Amino acid sequence: MNDIELITQALLEFRDERDWAQFHNPKDLALALNIEASELLEAYLWKSSEQADIDKVKEELADVFAFAFLLAEKYDLDVKRIVLEKIEKNALKYPVAKAKGVAKKYTDL
Amino acid sequence: MNDIELITQALLEFRDERDWAQFHNPKDLALALNIEASELLEAYLWKSSEQADIDKVKEELADVFAFAFLLAEKYDLDVKRIVLEKIEKNALKYPVAKAKGVAKKYTDL
Amino acid sequence: MNDIELITQALLEFRDERDWAQFHNPKDLALALNIEASELLEAYLWKSSEQADIDKVKEELADVFAFAFLLAEKYDLDVKRIVLEKIEKNALKYPVAKAKGVAKKYTDL
Amino acid sequence: MNDIELITQALLEFRDERDWAQFHNPKDLALALNIEASELLEAYLWKSSEQADIDKVKEELADVFAFAFLLAEKYDLDVKRIVLEKIEKNALKYPVAKAKGVAKKYTDL
Numbered sequence: 001m002n003d004i005e006l007i008t009q010a011l012l013e014f015r016d017e018r019d020w021a022q023f024h025n026p027k028d029l030a031l032a033l034n035i036e037a038s039e040l041l042e043a044y045l046w047k048s049s050e051q052a053d054i055d056k057v058k059e060e061l062a063d064v065f066a067f068a069f070l071l072a073e074k075y076d077l078d079v080k081r082i083v084l085e086k087i088e089k090n091a092l093k094y095p096v097a098k099a100k101g102v103a104k105k106y107t108d109l
Numbered sequence: 110m111n112d113i114e115l116i117t118q119a120l121l122e123f124r125d126e127r128d129w130a131q132f133h134n135p136k137d138l139a140l141a142l143n144i145e146a147s148e149l150l151e152a153y154l155w156k157s158s159e160q161a162d163i164d165k166v167k168e169e170l171a172d173v174f175a176f177a178f179l180l181a182e183k184y185d186l187d188v189k190r191i192v193l194e195k196i197e198k199n200a201l202k203y204p205v206a207k208a209k210g211v212a213k214k215y216t217d218l
Numbered sequence: 219m220n221d222i223e224l225i226t227q228a229l230l231e232f233r234d235e236r237d238w239a240q241f242h243n244p245k246d247l248a249l250a251l252n253i254e255a256s257e258l259l260e261a262y263l264w265k266s267s268e269q270a271d272i273d274k275v276k277e278e279l280a281d282v283f284a285f286a287f288l289l290a291e292k293y294d295l296d297v298k299r300i301v302l303e304k305i306e307k308n309a310l311k312y313p314v315a316k317a318k319g320v321a322k323k324y325t326d327l
Numbered sequence: 328m329n330d331i332e333l334i335t336q337a338l339l340e341f342r343d344e345r346d347w348a349q350f351h352n353p354k355d356l357a358l359a360l361n362i363e364a365s366e367l368l369e370a371y372l373w374k375s376s377e378q379a380d381i382d383k384v385k386e387e388l389a390d391v392f393a394f395a396f397l398l399a400e401k402y403d404l405d406v407k408r409i410v411l412e413k414i415e416k417n418a419l420k421y422p423v424a425k426a427k428g429v430a431k432k433y434t435d436l
Contacts, residue, residue, distance in 0.1 A: 003111045003189045014196050018203060019210040023373040026161060027153040030146075031372050033173065034252060037139075037146040038365030044136040045358050046321035046350040052135060058186060062195035064142065064177050065188055068170065077167060079174055080112045086171035087123050094127060101128040103264035132264040140263050143361060147256030154249050155241040155430035212373035221329045221407045232414050236421060237428040244379060245371040248364075251391065255357075255364040262354040270353060276404060280413035282360065282395050283406055286388065295385060297392055298330045304389035305341050312345060319346040 004079050008069050015070070029071045036063035113188050117178050124179070138180045145172035222297050226287050233288070247289045254281035331406050335396050342397070356398045363390035 001009070015021060040060035043052045072079050093106040102109065110118070124130060149169035152161045181188050202215040211218065219227070233239060258278035261270045290297050311324040320327065328336070342348055367387035370379045399406050420433040429436065 003113050007189055007192050010193055010196055014200065017205050018208045020208075020212070022210070023212045026158040026166070027156075028158075028373050030150050030153050031249070031368055034143075034146045034150050035365050035369050035372065037143045037173075038362050041139050041143050041358055042362050044139050045362060046355050047136070049135040049137075054184060057135070057180075057184060058191050059195060059198075061177065061180060061186065062191040064146075064173075065181075065192050066195065068173055068177060069192075071166075071170060072174075075163060075166060077170065080116055082167050082171040083116050083174050083178075084119055086168060086175065087119055089168075091123065096126050099127045099129075101131070103129070103132045137264050140259055140358070144256050144260050144263060147253050150249055151253050154253065155246050221331050225407055225410050228411055228414055232418065235423050236426045238426075238430070240428075241430045244376040244384070245374075246376075248368050248371050252361075252364045252368050255361045255391075259357050259361050262357050265354075267353040267355075272402060275353070275398075275402060276409050277413060277416075279395065279398060279404065280409040282364075282391075283399075283410050284413065286391050286395060287410075289384075289388060290392075293381060293384065295388065298334055300385050300389040301334050301392050301396075302337055304386060304393065305337055307386075309341065314344050317345045317347075319349070321347070321350045 004069070007065070008073050011066055011070055012073065024070060024074070026071060026074050029067055029074065033064060033067040033071065036060060036067055040064060113178070116174070117182050120175055120179055121182065133179060133183070135180060135183050138176055138183065142173060142176040142180060145169060145176055149173055222287070225283070226291050229284055229288055230291065242288060242292070244289060244292050247285055247292065251282065251285040251289065254278060254285055258282055331396070334392070335400050338393055338397055339400065351397060351401070353398060353401050356394055356401065360391060360394040360398065363387060363394055367391055 015024065040057065040063075043056040043060060069079070072082075094109070098109045099106075124133065149166065149172075152165040152169060178188070181191075203218070207218045208215075233242065258275065258281075261274040261278060287297070290300075312327070316327045317324075342351060364387075367384065367390075370383040370387060396406070399409075421436070425436045426433075
């Protein structure tokens with residue numbers, strides 16, 4: 001079992017011990033992911049990157065990953081495959097020749 | 110190299126070919142993660158879970174993972190470890206006896 | 219009719235001409251508000267405040283206000299009253315003596 | 328002084344008594360707005376619209392408005408004007424004939 005499978009297993013076990021599958025529909029998992037992403041953002045509010053509390057970052061990022069893995073599992077998505085495929089797609093939207101050193105959206109390149 | 114290391118390597122390569130490390134400070138990575146989480150949420154807007162476009166979910170979830178892995182890499186965080194540690198913490202906040210079948214925040218249990 | 223009533227009236231008219239009340243349940247309005255807030259955030263991604271495109275800020279902020287006013291209307295909330303009441307509450311959480319010049323959350327003051 | 332000016336005045340006073348203008352750059356105000364929008368979203372997590380705690384909705388929506396008004400003030404934007412202008416723009420993107428009873432994004436109409 002690889003790391004992603006192992007993490008997902010641990011998350012499902014935690015969920016099922018609490019009988020929470022009934023609440024974990026994809027839409028609410030997406031809400032939960034947004035809420036956690038926003039708590040992560042709060043670690044940087046009114047601050048520079050350097051001033052952020054790393055422990056808070058670590059905790060909130062863990063929550064983000066938890067809901068992201070749970071949502072991937074709902075759709076039986078292979079996380080490695082979908083990220084590598086997205087990188088390939090983005091390589092077409094952001095060709096090196098145009099995008100190098102430029103932080104613009106592909107629609108503005 | 111495990112899956113998470115492999116994904117992270119691919120993301121860093123994509124970033125470095127475009128010379129984007131200069132933009133990828135932790136605060137802006139957290140912003141990017143929130144923006145992608147919100148695009149994922151859009152797949153469910155005005156809809157039930159069943160009506161969501163799975164291709165859109167897949168693409169936006171891939172983007173969420175991309176920025177989550179890049180942020181973890183910035184702080185040299187081991188994704189497996191931080192998620193498993195968070196599960197342990199949450200087990201204390203949400204003891205099975207109290208939380209079983211209940212979708213309340215731990216502060217309201 | 220004051221400005222807030224006038225804006226709300228215009229938003230309801232726009233909605234009803236399109237027969238969209240059926241989609242505008244509070245939960246989805248809250249999703250829409252988050253999605254627009256995130257599009258506003260995108261105006262600042264990889265940028266300093268000064269580099270943001272003001273036209274994009276204006277458009278996305280208008281969308282944020284639109285869904286915020288629609289949600290307030292759903293619950294028949296008086297925007298002026300709820301904001302002024304929240305300021306009073308926050309004055310207790312952030313007393314001037316403690317909070318002056320300090321950007322900490324009230325729980326850390 | 329109309330309601331929006333009055334609310335904005337109260338928010339600026341609260342801010343200035345605490346000497347917080349130094350933290351309130353537009354980028355961080357946009358972060359704060361996102362964080363509050365997400366706390367509002369939390370009122371609906373794992374719930375139907377009807378199950379949401381209205382007091383929480385009221386409080387978080389007040390916070391959303393607070394940062395939205397503060398951001399508008401930063402750019403000297405007239406809230407009524409930008410929302411009415413956006414409605415006009417949206418009327419072109421969502422013509423009644425095409426959009427009536429349909430909850431699709433204008434790009435999919």
